[in-house]
Amino acid sequence: MPHIDYYFATLSPYTYMVGGRFEEVAAKHGATITYKPLDIMGLFGRTGGTPPPQRHPNRQEWRLQEMRRTAKKLDMPINLKPAHWPTNPAPSSYAIIAAQETGGDVAGLVQSFTRACWAEERDIAEDDVVREILARHGFDPAIADSGLLSGAEQYGRNLEDAVAAGVFGAPTFITDTDERFWGQDKIEDLDLYLSGKL
Template structure:
């Protein structure tokens, strides 16, 4: 079985616009999808990226145009400047990590729905995803125990830090980013929601 490691940030607009499609692509090909939320600011620092606030005005202006176009193409509403952005991504990331562990143990919940709910809360619903109540609502809506907000904090923090190290080792430099180790050719890397078709083709043996 192919495995796809999904490096994501729960405050990334492009992860939001990815929606649940990567989960659908992996399911169609029988591939295992592993969510690896990480600290995107720390990843940029480690891999030569530039934080949004430090980018040249021309790049910031282009980003806004591209986000508007992507919103129209995907049909997903968004706010260019969310009320709670940038939020502290750690608590929501810990919850996603804890939910994934719970899902592995007993199959409970829908991880794709949870990750998308957290992203939608930030980019479309003007909610603070660092708020325990908001995280709890997203967990519950996706079929998980909202108590994971608290019980998964310690292990979540450890995994969150480990995800960053693994990302750097795997040559990941942005989000969404997928690393697929499907065959003897070694890891195949796909960066950005506009590469989902390529991931689909690769898993299907067409690329």
């Protein structure tokens, strides 16, 4: 049975645009998933990337155009300049880490946090937003508090694991054979690889 480590950031528009497509591919191949939310700004600093607000205006303008086109192609609503971006990604990431430990709809949780940021103008750093999203997906909202310490520790480890595994952006999917797929536009390639066609 294949396994995939999914490195992502709850602040990433491209993690948002993954939607449910990755989980559909994983299910098709019977693959298990470990969700690894990470500090994307910390990852940029560690791997030679530049945070979007610090990029040259040419790159910033292209990024917005690419996000608009991609969201339209995927038929997903998007606010290119959300009111609560950037915000603190730690609370939503800790919640996902705690939820994964208890089991349940982690995929839906990831999608809801990213949609809240990029399509619903909600601040995913706010406690009430985190708790409401947890409850909506069948998790006890109290895990946002009880999993705080372990979540913080795992969140830090996820960044270290990402750097060690060769990750430099989000979303990144890494198979148990160390094949790396970066970007929401590489899900089809991941499918082909798991099918033995790449």
